[in-house]
Amino acid sequence: MQILLTGATGHLGTHITNQAIKQNIENFSIGVRNINKVSDTWKQALEVRELDYFNQESMVTAFKNIDLVIFIPSIIHPSYNRLPEVENLVYAAKIANVNHIMFIGYYADQYNNPFHMSPYFGYAERLLASSGLNYTYVRMAMYMDPLVDYLPELAELGKLIYPVGDGKINYISRHDIAKGIIAILSNQNLLGQRYLLSGHTYSMTELASILSNVAGSKINYDPVSLDTFGKMYDEPKGFGPLLASMYKAASMGLLEQHSSDFEKLTGDQPETFEHFLQQNY
Template sequence: MNLTITGATGQLGTKITEAAIKCFSPAEIVLSVRNPQKAAHFAKRGVTVRKADYNNMQEMTEAFRNTDVLVYIPSTSFPNTVRIAEFENAVEAAEIAKVSQFIFAGFIADHENNPFKMSPFFGYAPRRLASSKLNYSLIRDAMYADPLAAYLPELLDRGRLLYPAGEGKISFISRDDIAHAIVQLVSKPELYGGRYTLTGEKAYSMDELAQILSRVGGSPIRYVPMTPEEFASTYDEPQGFGEVLASLYAAAGKNLMAEVTQDYERLTGDKPEELESFLVREFSKGT
């Protein structure tokens, strides 16, 4: 098995790399990264690190050589046209390098009627793979649970949950669970070619989420949302991101982020970690 992971120094990529090292020999793993220095700690553990910018097809082609399974993690670039150009390069490079299996780590917000401003990319990528020469599998991640723990101190200070999601519900899953599921897919060729949506076992209304955050933080938090415009201006770092983030909660308000599946259990044989349990563990690390 020769496994290549792109974006391996990002938040999800790091988790996937750590999970892969537990499942495979480091000699079987290649990290395709823009800045190899950021992956030096993995190189010291026997993992091969290759420089490959998403905007440089030649670098990616070389990085992808002799790859049995490629895990592609999109960049965080926006607007959509940037990610699409990067993905075009990756698909073409993978074809030239004759990658045997391309695993795309996508996002649940890929519907045709989804107002999330990055939704067009996540709808495009599966269609682009379908028209390619590659054998591929699709991963659709629900909302990351991880940022909730990081934002909890701010929410406790405010005493309110701010997300402009209306009456919509959201399903969450941790990056650790996503990484575990993806590596399990890598290790199970009989499951290649599928479309897997990784979620928790429940979708939460914002009132329910506020109750969970209150218990975890030990102080009352009520759901008192900002308007989309106020939310966008408050969290507009980097510039333009606030509007993108607000559009994600607009999607949640349409219940387009509420999907719940058993795909995590199908891939791993286990249940995903329950949201409150995850938040208690993560929040305790910072207290």
């Protein structure tokens, strides 16, 4: 089976590519927009193809002789700006006779989820379902990883300010998400399913306690309002309200989702937040 991973030089794509090389996944190649970002180590280990999510013909060319495309969406916003990329994915897959698409989605995709990117993920899954293509849909919980860089700011502030209230959030590391994806690639019988790669669920009070232990200084949970949070982190313009809408979803209990898919796929337990931060902070 010939495999192509898109978005390979992004944060999650890097984890997947490194694990694919380490696990000797056969016939694994990557598709990127800027080949200059690909390391010499990767170029020696696998095939690199150039593609642009917003250029159909580049995707058709990159998908030639590929059986399975693993698609990682871009991070552009607002959500309607992303729609052409998934439409181009389906178009190119059909023209190039791709047999299967693995789409990497996000768990904030319920019909009543206020997260500004939720419409995109809802549309993407329904487009795949109606496309006639074979597909695997992998939803992932919230990344742990950004807290590593954010922790010094929180330690200086002395408080965790996420506007979540009594809501809880399920977190997983990018490394564990990649591990789950590699497990699927290692057994073709696992394709064609809908998965949720989740880790551990925390209240914000519990998360503040973990952050305090790792930072070595007291961090209390003291949330600001959604509007205040959006204004504090509105760089680039529009990103603050986007983040705030995600935490509104958490306050509604929509980001507590958990499944045992990771354990079933890998045979391991997902990493805890405290251990992850201790290893990476």
